[in-house]
Amino acid sequence: MIAGISVAVAVLAGCGPLPELDGDPTAGKDGGAKSDSETGRGVNPLDNPDGTGPGLKVISSDKDRAKARDLIDKVATKGRGAKTGYDRDEFGYAWADSVDDVPWGRNGCDTRNDLLKRDGRDIKYRSGSNCVIASMTLYDPYTGKTIDWTKSKASEVQIDHVMPLSYDWQMGASRWSESKRKQIANDPLNLIPVDGSTNGSKSDSGPATWLPPRRDIRCSYAVRFAQVALKYDLPVTSADKAAMLEQCA
DSSP: OOTTOOOOOOSSTTSSOOOOOOOOOOBOTTSSBOOHHHHTOBOOGGGOTTSOSOBOOOOOSHHHHHHHHHHHHTSOBOOOOOOTTOOGGGGOSTTOSOOSSSTTTTSSSOHHHHHHHHHEEEEEEOTTOSSSEEEEEEEOTTTOOEEEEEGGGGGGEEEEESSOHHHHHHTTGGGSOHHHHHHHHHOGGGEEEEEHHHHHHHTTOOTTTOOOSSGGGHHHHHHHHHHHHHHTTOOBOHHHHHHHHHHTO
8 A cells, every 4th residue: 555545445436435545745766756667657648549658647737638638529429239249258368469460469478467567566477487477566546556466366456458348349349350359358558457356346337337446547547448449449428428528627
């Protein structure tokens, strides 16, 4: 847990009490605030359009929030389709490395370990491997928690599909080729390692019914959701788009 911060995880981010997580006075090596690389808190999604930078940084300036709204405005809307025929396997087996046209595809490591390496700190690998991560420290942008993770308790960290695969299916991915579905399932733009129980509460919800418990990261989350939708030419529901815009108001 980061010093001075108390975290309460809400099951549905649109309901109930919200954690007070704005502002972190931790000091960096120069005596000032720690840099993003020191804290592992990630980069501004507006500056990370391919998702290869770690985590999510809070979008706080009026200028960036205006840019965020402009980006979200470009996302098309339509009603959510039927879930008929959806199966996780329709997007390829989980964390496949054999994916073309996404960062780190076919690099010899599975997608989950690629994402843990991207966002983790103090990483230690399994003996004899330069790919399989055995332990690390992760800063979870959704809750503000720092998680000391080991592979023996793997489910404590889960990889969130920001735009859930079932949601993708209902918004048009059911008509895609298998290769394109594998891309969105393994694209680092759509993937963030987070607290496992928090990710479990999300299920396949859109932003109108689920947002990260941490209030000040929600605009960044909305931007990432929009970035994925625009890259893959997927619409969102009108309610979800309204919720996304509201987070960056």
